Amino acid sequence: MSRNRREPSPAARTLRPVTTAPASASLSLRHDRRFALLVAARTISVLGNSFARVALAFAVLALPGATPGRLSLVLACQxxxxxVFILVGGVIADRVSRSRVxxxxxxxxxxxxxGLAAMALTGRAPLPLFCAxxxxxxxxxxxFTPAMAGAVPQIVPADRLQRANGLLKVGTNSSMLLGLALSGVTVAFVGAGWALALNAASFLxxxxxxxxLRLTAAPRSTVSGxxxxxxxxxxxxxRQWLWVVVAQFSLVVAALNVHVGVLGPLIAERDLGGARAWSLLVGAQALGTVAxxxxxxxxxxxRPVLVAVLATFPMALPIGLLAVxxxxxxxxxxMFVSxxxxxxxxxxxxxxxxxEVPDAVLSRVSAYDAFGSLAFAPLALLVAGPLAAAVGLGHALAGCAALVFLASAAALLSPQxxxxxxxxGTGTASASDT
Incomplete structure (x- = not known):
């Protein structure tokens, strides 16, 4: 076993036993009440978020005096x-009921x-309140993110985790596809405010x-946060494989967020016809996620991590095509392939x-995963607008595509x-000797 791999802490030493998922796993999961509730909740929430994904950018661009810099500022504030707080969320989710979180x-x-919808609909949208x-x-x-990561294994047997994650993704991505298909029309005909209001309702x-779900709370720890x-x-x-891929994704996520959040809408507004054209592009990507x-x-x-890293290379392709x-x-x-x-x-x-990660620390480890993956996203969003104005949209997009490709290639240098x-026969992963 690789020298970089370490055993879990004594408090969380036992890993969940895993067996190969039976052919009837997806059928039985669909009849599991709690899993069905989780899928329904995520599907509805993602439907609303897919409206907001298009609407928020165009709501900011519709404000008086809107500039690429203001769009970058609002998205960076989000x-x-x-x-900053995802690590706190991980600690909370490992201590109390994840469903309550x-x-x-x-x-x-x-x-x-x-609140964002109300400001967009009334036209009274002071920038500080919008940012707040x-x-x-x-x-x-x-x-939400670390609590959700820890909730799935509490609901789903270990031998069905991959099918459960796949079914969750199918439901949420189908919902995203529907939302993105309708979002451009909604923004174009009734305005971004109503699209944001639909997102608010979906959260409720x-x-x-x-x-x-009523997930059982973990025993409260006697130690400090x-x-x-x-x-x-x-x-x-x-776990070398874990932190290497998270380091990779700190750059990949920064590039993808800049592409989807700032540069894509800007180039759609300038060259492609606005929200309708951009919704077609992100809709094609959403259709790809369903498949x-x-x-x-x-x-x-x-070798699941190797295949996962290799799968990140095509994400650079649509960014590069927009650049040219x-x-x-x-x-x-x-975008579909991506x-x-x-x-x-x-x-x-x-x-x-x-x-691979013990349940007792899964939300915290997932929080570190998300923290690292998002490390450069706020800064990237903040500078994306001014950078595009300085070097041009095409050069900025080409830089994002190159960043995705190079970060993914660097991750392959890791033995784990x-x-x-x-x-x-077990479905569990183990580090090979290196």
């Missing part, structure tokens, strides 16, 4: 709390997007559904984390990324 997060998201509500939306995500429905964070860090840093999730749920690979002003249909095809590869990565990565294997 992203920064996800980075998710309910609180959903209610906070509802308040944030209801964006911060609240980011805080809600910071609380999600909270009501998650209330039915700082000690909990240190234990989570030891579990995170002791990718369905494929990933059935995929059986011996490729025709919209070609960019749509590239969506397929992105969800292959997502399902394999989530399943590997859930199988290349060598972490799934043991046949």
């Amino acid at each position: 992203a920064l709390p996800q980075l 998710m309910i609180v997060a959903d209610l906070a998201g509802c308040v944030a997007y209801a 509500l964006a911060v609240l939306a980011g805080l809600a995500t910071a609380l 429905v999600s909270a009501a559904l998650i209330r039915g 700082w000690a909990d964070l240190r234990e989570g860090w030891r579990e995170f840093a002791g 990718g999730a369905g494929l990933a749920a059935r995929l059986r690979v011996r 002003h490729a025709p919209v249909p070609l960019s749509m095809a590239a 969506g397929v590869s992105g969800d292959i990565f997502g399902v394999l990565w989530s399943t590997t984390l859930q199988r 990324v290349r060598g972490l294997r799934t043991r046949e």
